[in-house]
Amino acid sequence: MELTYADFSRRGVPDMKACLVRSPAPIETNPLEYLDLPAPQPAARQVLVRVNACGICRTDLHVIEGELAAHKSPIIPGHQVVGTIEKTGPDATRYPRGTRVGIAWLHSTDGTCEYCLAGKENLCNHPSFTGYTVDGGYAEFALAEESFVYPIPEGFGDLKAAPLLCAGIIGFRSLRLSGIERGGRLGLYGFGAAAHVAIQVARHWGAEVYACTRDQRHQKLALELGAVWAGGTVDQPPAQLDSAIIFAPAGEIVPAALKALRKGGTLALGGIHMSQIPPLDYDLLYQERVVRSVANNTRQDGHDFLRVAAEIPIHTEIEIFPLREANRALNALKNDAIRGAAVLQIAG
Ligand SMILES: [Zn+2]
Ligand SMILES: [Zn+2]
Numbered sequence: 474m475e476l477t478y479a480d481f482s483r484r485g486v487p488d489m490k491a492c493l494v495r496s497p498a499p500i501e502t503n504p505l506e507y508l509d510l511p512a513p514q515p516a517a518r519q520v521l522v523r524v525n526a527c528g529i530c531r532t533d534l535h536v537i538e539g540e541l542a543a544h545k546s547p548i549i550p551g552h553q554v555v556g557t558i559e560k561t562g563p564d565a566t567r568y569p570r571g572t573r574v575g576i577a578w579l580h581s582t583d584g585t586c587e588y589c590l591a592g593k594e595n596l597c598n599h600p601s602f603t604g605y606t607v608d609g610g611y612a613e614f615a616l617a618e619e620s621f622v623y624p625i626p627e628g629f630g631d632l633k634a635a636p637l638l639c640a641g642i643i644g645f646r647s648l649r650l651s652g653i654e655r656g657g658r659l660g661l662y663g664f665g666a667a668a669h670v671a672i673q674v675a676r677h678w679g680a681e682v683y684a685c686t687r688d689q690r691h692q693k694l695a696l697e698l699g700a701v702w703a704g705g706t707v708d709q710p711p712a713q714l715d716s717a718i719i720f721a722p723a724g725e726i727v728p729a730a731l732k733a734l735r736k737g738g739t740l741a742l743g744g745i746h747m748s749q750i751p752p753l754d755y756d757l758l759y760q761e762r763v764v765r766s767v768a769n770n771t772r773q774d775g776h777d778f779l780r781v782a783a784e785i786p787i788h789t790e791i792e793i794f795p796l797r798e799a800n801r802a803l804n805a806l807k808n809d810a811i812r813g814a815a816v817l818q819i820a821g
Contacts (some may be wrong), residue, residue, distance in 0.1 A: 491612035497539025503800040515562035527610035528553030528635035529815040544606040552578040552603035553638035554610030574622040595769035626783035636814035644671035645778035647743040651716035655679040660714040663721030664691035666814035683710040724750035736760035
């Protein structure tokens with residue numbers, strides 16, 4: 474029988490299964506520990522979410538392996554959480570218990586800095602991030618601020634919805650910042666979880682998509698999802714691109730992508746971490762080409778994307794792993810062995 478949070482509380486031992494990283498280490502050493510931890514308690518305007526599914530993102534790998542400087546350790550990773558509200562904090566009134574919600578990367582902002590006041594909360598000076606600066610969703614329970622959760626549209630099961638919360642939302646913001654227009658030509662570099670969602674939005678907008686990725690299985694998936702062409706990471710697509718997005722964390726792709734870009738085109742860098750970008754010939758950038766990074770997302774991006782995702786509707790390809798096998802899932806992700814997105818099944 475499945476125990477509810479209330480059962481745990483009655484027993485006086487609020488407990489949950491979780492995967493924890495004590496200190497950053499290469500994923501090959503299986504640094505995630507599967508163990509029992511006390512379940513957290515919601516404060517003030519927080520909600521406690523019973524986690525059913527948590528998507529795995531490349532950023533989790535960066536957190537676990539230490540490419541991103543540690544802010545909290547030990548840490549429970551995971552920022553593509555789908556579950557139901559189990560308990561609300563004393564001042565949380567927005568959603569009733571039982572509401573199905575998603576928790577994403579942007580955990581909270583200060584709401585008062587110059588960026589928040591200018592509608593750019595993704596650049597907030599004092600943000601917190603789920604599964605990075607606060608514990609995330611590789612666990613049976615996770616906390617969120619009620620104003621930062623997203624109701625999940627009906628029509629998506631929990632597992633299929635999980636990759637929408639970062640791969641989907643960040644891919645969507647990347648598309649917006651790439652300036653791709655209806656009928657334009659878009660290049661996607663790296664074809665993992667984010668790109669396999671972004672291509673569906675781009676095609677919905679009437680764009681032609683060219684996929685550049687080193688893995689042949691990923692090239693095949695791109696073609697299945699409607700790419701007009703798929704080739705290697707630094708292969709020249711057969712047409713000049715209006716916009717491109719690099720999702721792969723590899724700086725050496727930047728010159729190749731710029732080379733494929735027409736005059737005035739924009740190259741958006743969708744990752745939170747990238748290896749060093751090699752020296753560029755100015756000719757690659759000249760003619761008003763733009764290179765820009767994509768940092769986090771606003772809540773508006775999230776709500777807009779989930780509306781579009783339901784409208785299309787987006788189909789996510791997922792590979793499911795049990796929570797206790799998070800190490801295996803992340804090793805597979807590192808080795809390009811995931812088709813679409815990896816998702817941890819936590820309940821159900
Ligand atoms: Zn702020
Ligand atoms: Zn992510």
